[in-house]
Amino acid sequence: MGRPKQFDEEAAVAQAMEVFWTKGYAGSSPAELAEAAGIGKGSLYHAFGSKRELFGRALSLYDRAGAELTEEFLSGPGTAKERIRAYLRLLVDADFDAPVRRGCLAVNTALELGGRDAEATAAVRRSVERSTDLLAARIERGKLAGDVPASVDAAEQARFLMVTVAGLRVAARTFDRETVHAAIDTAVAPL
């Protein structure tokens, strides 16, 4: 009963995510978020409680979508090195091809709120750990298939790659595509 919602909550979160992604947490005003979602400021607060809670929803959505993409991409055909290299290129190319360089929401959040917002920091950490596990699993499969040297420590290499990913996404906001692509090749060289 009661008046039914006139907007899709998930769609609103998705729009908010875009705004947060592009302008950062502090840089996104309720007015912008509401307008992007196509609703009034009041509705936004009624539905989500606060800017911070809405951001939490946006981060969670980003995490789910990212994990799905990662999983799908890594499971494609080819050696571990080929797949991971392609995955890294996908990430940075998405950035270079986008109308505005916005990097990675998780990395941006780690830098903007890391240490100051425990919940956000924990969310980012969980998200990264998930990706790390996916990478490690892919490397492990590569070892079994024989295309990755047995001497490689899959877990360690995966953790290292995630650090590199963070670096790449910072670099993608400052440098040109060639430089970043070269860094990717160097990063996956040990595989």
Add this chain to the structure above:
Amino acid sequence: MGRPKQFDEEAAVAQAMEVFWTKGYAGSSPAELAEAAGIGKGSLYHAFGSKRELFGRALSLYDRAGAELTEEFLSGPGTAKERIRAYLRLLVDADFDAPVRRGCLAVNTALELGGRDAEATAAVRRSVERSTDLLAARIERGKLAGDVPASVDAAEQARFLMVTVAGLRVAARTFDRETVHAAIDTAVAPL
């Protein structure tokens, strides 16, 4: 003639740098900056013109101090690998040991203003290029000394390391020391 300055401009910039470093550009208010510098808001605007200009001065100071530290540290005794590993540990340990995790001003700036503030982006890029050159030179010396394999491309490896540094400083805001140290070891493995 005229009333003499009652504060050291460079010292004020240094204090402002600390605030920007800790709270970000948008997160630092003129009131905080003035208080940190121990002067009134009016004096601050009189001396620096605008928040943005003050930030420029702070970035420049950070760059100079960083370059000096890098140079000094890399020229220490030992192999290239040892020195670079120690340097990377120095950076992340400084972060872990600090009362508040603030990462690297240049990296933070790249993410907060990258793409939106051309001047800031250029300043960061210059700063990174300088460090890259120092690293490349150190690797080159290692090759001459015979402690770095001749197969290593010094310039390429240096660029890659700078990407890694960015990643490390993001990681230092989200993960624990052991994880980051392990990533450093993996990063310098090729040397």
Add this chain to the structure above:
DNA sequence: CCGATATTTGACCTCTGGTTCAAGAAAAAG
């Protein structure tokens, strides 16, 4: 000592941010 010049300061101003709220609008229950 007197202007001339330069600096300092806190009050003040405008604008926006994040949030709340009172009033209206749309459904379902009775």
Add this chain to the structure above:
DNA sequence: CTTTTTCTTGAACCAGAGGTCAAATATCGG
């Protein structure tokens, strides 16, 4: 219908941001 409940909205609120200004203060050349 009316009541009840839930949603919607723009106005209104308060705090703080970023910046300006007039007045007060300090030094120097004459």
